[in-house]
Amino acid sequence: MVNWKDKIESLKHRRITRRHTLFAFGYSLVISTILFSCNGLQESPSNTASNTTTTPDPGNSSTATQKVVRIVRSKQLTALAVIEKKGTLEKRLEPLGYKVEWPEFAAGPQQLEALNAGGLDIAYTAESPPIFSQAAGAPLVYLAANSSDGQSVSLLVPANSPVKSVQDLKGKKVAFQKASIGHYLTVRALEKEGLKLGDVESVFLAPPDANVAFSQGKVDAWFIWEPFVTRNVQNKVGRVLIDGSNGLRDTNNFISTNRKFYQENPQVIKIFLEELQKEQVWAKNNRKEIAELLSATTQLDAPTLEKMHSKYDFALVPITDAVINKQQEVADKWYSLGLIPKKVNVKDGFLTPEQYAEITPKEVLASK
Numbered sequence: 001m002v003n004w005k006d007k008i009e010s011l012k013h014r015r016i017t018r019r020h021t022l023f024a025f026g027y028s029l030v031i032s033t034i035l036f037s038c039n040g041l042q043e044s045p046s047n048t049a050s051n052t053t054t055t056p057d058p059g060n061s062s063t064a065t066q067k068v069v070r071i072v073r074s075k076q077l078t079a080l081a082v083i084e085k086k087g088t089l090e091k092r093l094e095p096l097g098y099k100v101e102w103p104e105f106a107a108g109p110q111q112l113e114a115l116n117a118g119g120l121d122i123a124y125t126a127e128s129p130p131i132f133s134q135a136a137g138a139p140l141v142y143l144a145a146n147s148s149d150g151q152s153v154s155l156l157v158p159a160n161s162p163v164k165s166v167q168d169l170k171g172k173k174v175a176f177q178k179a180s181i182g183h184y185l186t187v188r189a190l191e192k193e194g195l196k197l198g199d200v201e202s203v204f205l206a207p208p209d210a211n212v213a214f215s216q217g218k219v220d221a222w223f224i225w226e227p228f229v230t231r232n233v234q235n236k237v238g239r240v241l242i243d244g245s246n247g248l249r250d251t252n253n254f255i256s257t258n259r260k261f262y263q264e265n266p267q268v269i270k271i272f273l274e275e276l277q278k279e280q281v282w283a284k285n286n287r288k289e290i291a292e293l294l295s296a297t298t299q300l301d302a303p304t305l306e307k308m309h310s311k312y313d314f315a316l317v318p319i320t321d322a323v324i325n326k327q328q329e330v331a332d333k334w335y336s337l338g339l340i341p342k343k344v345n346v347k348d349g350f351l352t353p354e355q356y357a358e359i360t361p362k363e364v365l366a367s368k
Contacts, residue, residue: 135344
C-alpha cells in the first residue's frame with residue numbers, strides 16, 4: 001500500500017530543490033554578465049583619450065602612452081611653417097612624451113570648428129573666427145596675439161576688370177570666407193567709402209572654391225590672403241585693388257586653443273610659444289633663408305616667396321587691454337550686423353595677466 005503522505009512530502013522537497021537550483025543558476029548568470037560588462041567597459045577604446053596613442057617602449061616590456069598635440073599647418077607662410085619644417089618643436093616635446101601633428105584646414109573658421117570638435121589643439125587665425133566661435137558657445141582660449149600683417153591680405157579684382165575703386169563694387173559680387181579676415185576687411189573697406197555690406201552681393205566661399213570662381217569670372221572681387229594673392233597676380237588672373245595696410249586692418253591675428261587643452265597642457269603651450277617666438281625672430285632677420293627653406297613645400301620659387309615674406313612682420317605681441325578692447329569692438333560689429341546670434345564678451349576667452357606671464361616668452365612680455 002502506497003504511503004501518500006510520504007509521497008507528497010517527497011514531491012515538495014524536489015520542487016524546492018529545483019527552485020533553489022534554478023535561482024542559483026540565474027544569479028550566477030547575472031553576476032557573470034555584470035562582470036563581463038564591467039570588464040568590457042574598462043577595456044573599450046572609447047574610454048581612452050582621443051589625442052593619445054600607445055606605442056611600444058623599447059626600454060620596457062610594458063607600453064608607454066605618447067600624447068599628440070595637433071597644431072594647424074600654416075598656409076600663410078608664417079613662422080609656424082618654419083617650426084614644422086625645422087622640426088624644433090618635436091625635439092623639445094619628445095622628452096615630455098608628446099609628438100606633433102600638423103593637420104591642414106581651408107581657413108580660420110574650419111580650424112575653430114575642429115578645435116571645438118576635438119580635431120585640433122592649437123589654431124592660428126585672424127580676429128573674427130574666434131568671435132564666431134565664442135558666439136557659438138565654444139570654450140575658446142586666446143593664447144597669444146600676433147602682428148596684423150595687413151599687407152598680406154588683399155582685395156583682388158580680375159586683371160581686365162573696369163573696377164577702379166571700392167565704390168565701383170556697389171551691386172557686384174564679392175567673394176570671401178565667411179567669418180574670416182576677408183569678411184571683416186570687406187566690411188571695413190565698404191564703410192570707409194560710405195557703403196554698407198548690403199551694397200554688395202556677398203558670396204561665401206572657402207579659399208579653394210573662391211579661387212576657382214574668381215579665375216572663371218563668376219565673382220567680381222575676392223578678399224583673400226597670401227599665397228593666393230601673389231599666385232593670381234603672377235598668373236595675370238587678378239590685380240590688387242587695395243590691401244589691408246594703411247590702417248584698414250586694425251586687428252591682430254590670434255593663436256588659440258580650447259579650455260581643456262590649456263588646463264591640461266600648460267607646459268606644452270609654453271614651449272610652443274617659446275619656439276614660435278624664436279622662429280619669428282629668425283624669419284624676420286633671414287627673409288632670403290626662409291624663402292629657400294619653404295620653396296619646395298609651397299611650390300613657389302624663392303624670389304617670389306621672399307617678396308611675399310616682406311608683407312609679414314613676424315612678431316608676437318603682448319596681449320594688452322588695447323588688444324582685448326579692439327577684439328570687443330569687432331565682436332560688437334558682427335553683432336550689430338546680425339551675423340552672430342548674441343552679444344559676445346570676448347574677455348571670457350582671455351586669460352589673466354598672471355596666467356599670460358606663465359606661458360608668454362619673456363621678450364614678448366618685455367615689449368609691453
